Amino acid sequence: MAYEVSIFLENKIGHFERITSVLKEAQINIRSMAINDTANGWGILNLIVNDPKKAKKALSEKGVSVALRKVIALEMRDEAGGLDDLLMEVARAEVNFDNAVGRVITETQKAILILNVDDYAESIKKLKKQGVQIIDDQTVYGTSQ
Amino acid sequence: MTLEFWQEEFETLEKKDLQQLQLERLNKTIESACRSLFYGELYSKKKIKPGVIKDISQITELPFTTKQDLRDNFPYGFLSLPKKDIIRLHSSSGTTGNPTVIFHNRHDLDSWANLMARSLFCAGVRDTDVFQNICGYGLFTGGLGFQYGIETLGALSIPAGAGNSLRQIKLMRDYGTTAAHAIPSYLGRLYEVFEAEGLDPKKDTQLKTLVIGAEPHTDAQRKRIEEMYGVRAFNSFGLSEMNGPGVAFECTHQNGLHIWEDSYLVEIIDPETLQPVPDGEYGELVMTTLDREAMPLIRYRTRDITRIIPGECECGRTHRRIDRITGRSDDMFIIKGCNVFPMQIEGVLMKIPEVGSDYMINLETMNGADEMVVEVEVKSDWFRGDIKRLDSLSKTITRQIRDEVLAKPIVKLVEAGSIPKSEGKAIRVTDNRKNGLLN
Numbered sequence: 001m002a003y004e005v006s007i008f009l010e011n012k013i014g015h016f017e018r019i020t021s022v023l024k025e026a027q028i029n030i031r032s033m034a035i036n037d038t039a040n041g042w043g044i045l046n047l048i049v050n051d052p053k054k055a056k057k058a059l060s061e062k063g064v065s066v067a068l069r070k071v072i073a074l075e076m077r078d079e080a081g082g083l084d085d086l087l088m089e090v091a092r093a094e095v096n097f098d099n100a101v102g103r104v105i106t107e108t109q110k111a112i113l114i115l116n117v118d119d120y121a122e123s124i125k126k127l128k129k130q131g132v133q134i135i136d137d138q139t140v141y142g143t144s145q
Numbered sequence: 146m147t148l149e150f151w152q153e154e155f156e157t158l159e160k161k162d163l164q165q166l167q168l169e170r171l172n173k174t175i176e177s178a179c180r181s182l183f184y185g186e187l188y189s190k191k192k193i194k195p196g197v198i199k200d201i202s203q204i205t206e207l208p209f210t211t212k213q214d215l216r217d218n219f220p221y222g223f224l225s226l227p228k229k230d231i232i233r234l235h236s237s238s239g240t241t242g243n244p245t246v247i248f249h250n251r252h253d254l255d256s257w258a259n260l261m262a263r264s265l266f267c268a269g270v271r272d273t274d275v276f277q278n279i280c281g282y283g284l285f286t287g288g289l290g291f292q293y294g295i296e297t298l299g300a301l302s303i304p305a306g307a308g309n310s311l312r313q314i315k316l317m318r319d320y321g322t323t324a325a326h327a328i329p330s331y332l333g334r335l336y337e338v339f340e341a342e343g344l345d346p347k348k349d350t351q352l353k354t355l356v357i358g359a360e361p362h363t364d365a366q367r368k369r370i371e372e373m374y375g376v377r378a379f380n381s382f383g384l385s386e387m388n389g390p391g392v393a394f395e396c397t398h399q400n401g402l403h404i405w406e407d408s409y410l411v412e413i414i415d416p417e418t419l420q421p422v423p424d425g426e427y428g429e430l431v432m433t434t435l436d437r438e439a440m441p442l443i444r445y446r447t448r449d450i451t452r453i454i455p456g457e458c459e460c461g462r463t464h465r466r467i468d469r470i471t472g473r474s475d476d477m478f479i480i481k482g483c484n485v486f487p488m489q490i491e492g493v494l495m496k497i498p499e500v501g502s503d504y505m506i507n508l509e510t511m512n513g514a515d516e517m518v519v520e521v522e523v524k525s526d527w528f529r530g531d532i533k534r535l536d537s538l539s540k541t542i543t544r545q546i547r548d549e550v551l552a553k554p555i556v557k558l559v560e561a562g563s564i565p566k567s568e569g570k571a572i573r574v575t576d577n578r579k580n581g582l583l584n
Contacts, residue, residue, distance in 0.1 A: 006530020008523065010560050036532055040539060042558050044532050063562040065528035098532075 002073050002140040003052040004114065007045040008065035011037065019045065019064065026058035031142050032103040032114070046101065048114060050141045070120045072097075072127065073135040078104050078111040086113055086132070093130035095123045105139070112140060148461045151266035151298075152259075155407045156462045163463060164201050167410055170435035171204065172196050178441040182222045183214065204410060204433065205421065210445045212245060215386070219243035223440050226250055231439050235286045235385055237484065247385055250439040254293065257388045260405055261294020264394035267403060267462065268379040270324050270354055272299030277316055279327035279335075280359075280482075281307040286389025287359050287482070291326050294391060300324070307331075310338035317350045324354040326381070326390075328482040329362040329370060330515040336373045337513050347375030356381050358390060359482040361470045380469060386445055387432055393467055401454040401466030408436040411465065412444070413453055416474040424453040429474045430467065448475045478574060480508060480517045483552040487573045490519060490554075493545045499527040499538055503564040510579040519546060519554045525561045 009015055023030065029050040037043040049055045052068055059066040076086040083102065090097075097115040104111045112135055117123040127134060150156045158166065176195035178184035187208060188194070198204065215223065220243075224231070233254060236246040249257070270276065276295045282288030282304060295302040305316055313335060316322065327335070332355065339346050346352060352374055357367065358381030370378045382402050383390035392409060393402035404411050410433035413422050422428040430447045434440075450473060454466040477486050487506055494500045501522035509516050521542060523535065539556050547553045 004530075006528075008528055008530075008535075008558075008560060010563070015560070038532065038536065040536075040557065042535075042560075044530055044535075046530070060525065063525065065523060065525045065561050067528050067530035069530045 002048075002071050002114075002135075002137045003068040004071045004116070005047040005049055005052050005055050005059075006067045006069050007047070007059065008042065009035070009045045010042045012041075016045070018062075019059065022058050022062050022064070023047075023049070023055060026054060028055045028058070029142070031140075032101050034099065034101040036099060046099070046116070048101070048103070048140060052141070069116065071140075072115045072117060072120070072123060073140040074113045074115065074127070075133045075135050076102075076111050076113055078109050082111060083113065089130055089132045090115075090127070093123075093126040093132060095126050097123075105142075114140070149266075150462070151263040156263070156267075156464065158407070158463055160463065163406055166407055167435060168198065168201050170407075171198055171201065171410060171433065174433065174435055174437070174441045174443065175207075177225045177438060178443055180225045181440075182224075183218045184223075184225075184441075184443065201410070204412065204444065207444050209419070209431065210442055212386075212446075212448070215245050216243040220246055223442070224248055225441055226439050234284075235289075235389060236284045237385060245386060247388070248439045249388075249437075252438050253388075253440075256408065256436045257290065257391060258293035258297040260388075260408055261290055261391035262297035263405065264381065264391045265294055265298050265300075265324075265356070267394055267396045267460070268354065268356060269377070269397050270295075270298060270300060270356075274300040274324045274354070275303065275320055275322045275351075276300045277303040277305050277313070277320075277322040277325040279305050279307065279313055279325055279331065285482075286383065286385050287326070287328075290383070290389040290391060291356075310335050311342070314339060314342065314344065314350075317346075317352065321351045323351050324356070325352060326356040326358070328360045329357040329366055330360060330481065332357065332370050332374070333513040346373065350374075352376050354379065358382060360479050361472075364469070382467070382470065384447055384449070386442060386447070387434065388437075392432075396458065396460040396462060398458055398460050400458065401468055403458065403460075403462050403464045404467050406464045409433065410435055411453070411467070413451070416448075416450075422452075424465075425455045427452045427468075427471065446474075448473050448477065450474055476574065478508065478576065480515055481552040483550055485517070485550045485552065489549050490546055491573075493549050494519075494521060494542070497538075497542060497545070499524055500542070501561055504573065505564055506574045508574065508576045508578050510577070515578050517552060517554045518557060520557045520559050520564060522561050522564055523558050528561075 031048040034046045035043050056066050056068055076082040097117050099116045101114045179188055230250045231248045233249045234246050236244045278291045280287040353376050355376045355378040357378050367378050379395040381390050382393040393404035395402050412431040413428040414431050415422050416429040430449045430451050432445050433443045449470045451467045451470050494504055501524045503522050505520040507518040509518055542556045
């Protein structure tokens with residue numbers, strides 16, 4: 001089961017850098033990132049990192065509002081139509097997701113799609129039934145690299 | 146210029162006659178107050194009896210009454226008459242604490258309507274005017290208080306109520322409104338709507354008099370309003386504990402507000418030493434009702450900071466003038482016409498488990514309107530990384546604050562630890578509002 005690191009972030013100068021400097025100090029490697037902005041002056045920063053638990057601990061110690069959220073990582077082909085084919089499968093499995101982030105694995109012809117879902121267990125079940133390949137944590141975090 | 150009065154016999158009383166009238170009314174007020182639970186107990190303990198005051202200056206021997214006393218004796222502890230004689234109440238909000246409630250019998254409402262009519266007359270409003278009251282009706286005193294005053298004066302009243310700017314403009318144009326009452330910050334917003342509609346209130350309405358009150362404002366702000374609308378704008382002062390509007394009003398000389406001394410005994414005290422300050426010096430306004438039967442209040446500490454303007458007014462009225470309110474001796478502020486104590490907001494926030502203990506209230510002028518921005522920390526351990534949850538938390542806080550103080554805030558969620566920790570007396574409110582409108 002893979003985790004993303006979700007961080008409450010105000011849209012103010014220097015606030016993002018405060019997060020990245022904590023992660024730098026903790027020697028955390030960021031694999032992918034996405035910011036979900038709201039119209040209210042704040043947003044959520046979602047990170048996939050090589051060591052989510054360590055990242056959370058480091059950020060918490062600095063008083064940052066941070067949470068680990070279960071995500072589902074799916075494999076797709078790194079070529080035209082790869083995402084479309086995968087999303088077709090996800091739709092057939094009737095899994096709905098709030099937000100998603102994609103990432104290429106450079107050393108293979110594969111890419112990863114990371115999904116945030118409301119009902120984690122149910123979604124996993126549906127995807128497995130549909131035969132969608134779920135990627136192991138090692139590959140998501142990229143700790144082998 | 147001929148001098149005109151609504152009630153010349155009262156408005157131009159010589160000082161000694163006015164003081165004699167005050168003395169008679171004060172003793173009557175004490176007698177009536179003694180019938181209430183609160184004053185009955187307090188005065189018997191202090192051995193204060195009706196008729197004890199021989200000279201008006203002896204008022205300083207009586208104890209003060211505070212807002213807290215009103216809250217502690219909620220709802221009927223200040224009533225001097227049986228409930229069957231009471232015909233109306235007006236009250237502040239206060240879903241958490243006890244609201245401040247004032248009761249009136251028929252005499253009180255008539256007296257209030259008369260003072261309101263006297264006030265409007267002194268600002269130049271006449272029975273030939275079409276008067277639009279742009280103000281919330283209901284428990285808020287600005288609605289019905291003005292309504293009865295306009296009717297008593299004999300002008301044509303339009304009880305327009307608050308908000309809905311397009312409708313306000315339509316009413317003004319349909320009926321040829323010549324005078325209106327609104328809170329000053331709203332008039333800035335209304336002007337923007339005029340502009341957006343391609344209208345100029347100077348040309349496209351018949352407005353000539355605006356009455357502005359319920360919110361402290363500067364003379365610069367008044368001048369802006371006068372320029373925007375091409376009118377004369379008059380400052381109205383009142384507080385719900387003293388009925389509401391109609392306590393003090395500017396005359397056409399626009400140089401301070403005549404406070405109706407036949408109905409209110411006025412003192413200015415140093416809020417620290419509680420001693421009277423000389424005329425001309427700023428201090429806290431303390432008021433005693435002289436013509437209220439259902440619920441007299443004696444030496445009520447208004448918390449409003451003002452001063453007596455020395456000297457006589459050219460208008461011929463002998464009732465002294467107070468200056469515009471410059472502040473509060475407590476931490477109350479006024480936004481969108483609503484009185485707000487920071488503690489009310491704190492009370493709401495502290496009941497919401499997701500909210501941390503630190504918050505800030507920033508009063509800002511945004512797009513010509515005054516707004517209350519409430520910065521709230523979200524507790525780190527509550528954070529789940531879920532945007533929907535935070536959005537709904539933000540909406541919950543907005544709704545609950547609005548329900549409490551009646552003014553809608555702009556709620557801003559901020560990072561935990563980003564608001565300075567409170568050490569001792571924390572500064573919770575910043576007021577960055579512009580002096581004038583539309584800056």
